[in-house]
Amino acid sequence: MAVSAKRGSRKTEDATPKKRAAKDGATKKGASKKKALPVPAPEIAPAGAQVLDRLFETVQSRRGTDPALSHSARLLSRGRKKIAQKFGEEAVECLIEAVAGKPGELVSESADVLYHLIVMWVDAGITPEEVWSELRRRQSMSGVQEKASRNPEGSV
Numbered sequence: 001m002a003v004s005a006k007r008g009s010r011k012t013e014d015a016t017p018k019k020r021a022a023k024d025g026a027t028k029k030g031a032s033k034k035k036a037l038p039v040p041a042p043e044i045a046p047a048g049a050q051v052l053d054r055l056f057e058t059v060q061s062r063r064g065t066d067p068a069l070s071h072s073a074r075l076l077s078r079g080r081k082k083i084a085q086k087f088g089e090e091a092v093e094c095l096i097e098a099v100a101g102k103p104g105e106l107v108s109e110s111a112d113v114l115y116h117l118i119v120m121w122v123d124a125g126i127t128p129e130e131v132w133s134e135l136r137r138r139q140s141m142s143g144v145q146e147k148a149s150r151n152p153e154g155s156v
């Protein structure tokens, strides 16, 4: 992702919804005539990890909508390879900030990674509940035990 388009802590002029719409292909004039897509009301913002369920619902609702109004719609319309590529780019940016020891940047990059992961789930037709269920299953076993169960003879 171009740094100029980043959300979160790095406030840049490209980060506003209006400029994002322009960047995504709509002219400023054309975008202003279009009705903005609905976003969840902030007063009923979900707590903690439920924010991911809400984000999933929003991204899913964007499928097939106007790419000029929705970054998710644009990304979904560009296909699986592009979606995977964007996720990979965000993951790399995340690890760069982790290695650089920049917690604030890591928070912002982590949000980007989660957003792009959710776009990938929507494209693949899987739900967050399937992932939560897998995580719950793993909670019954430590990571060390799980790895040992995969490598019964102790091979790495």
Ligand SMILES: N=c1c2ncn([C@@H]3O[C@H](COP(=O)(O)OP(=O)(O)OP(=O)(O)O)[C@@H](O)[C@H]3O)c2ncn1[C@@H]1O[C@H](COP(=O)(O)O)[C@@H](O)[C@H]1O
Residues within 6 Å of the ligand: 001, 002, 005, 006, 007, 015, 020, 037, 039, 055, 058, 059, 062, 069, 070, 071, 072, 073, 111, 112, 115
């Ligand atoms: N969390 C995000 C989010 N994080 C990052 N981004 C956007 O992702 C884009 C990444 O920029 P890039 O330059 O990397 O992407 P790009 O334009 O595809 O780049 P190229 O590959 O074309 O070079 C930026 O425009 C960011 O604003 C996001 N866009 C949307 N969301 C969430 O998704 C919801 C729905 O958004 P829309 O689909 O836009 O309605 C929003 O309410 C948010 O909650």
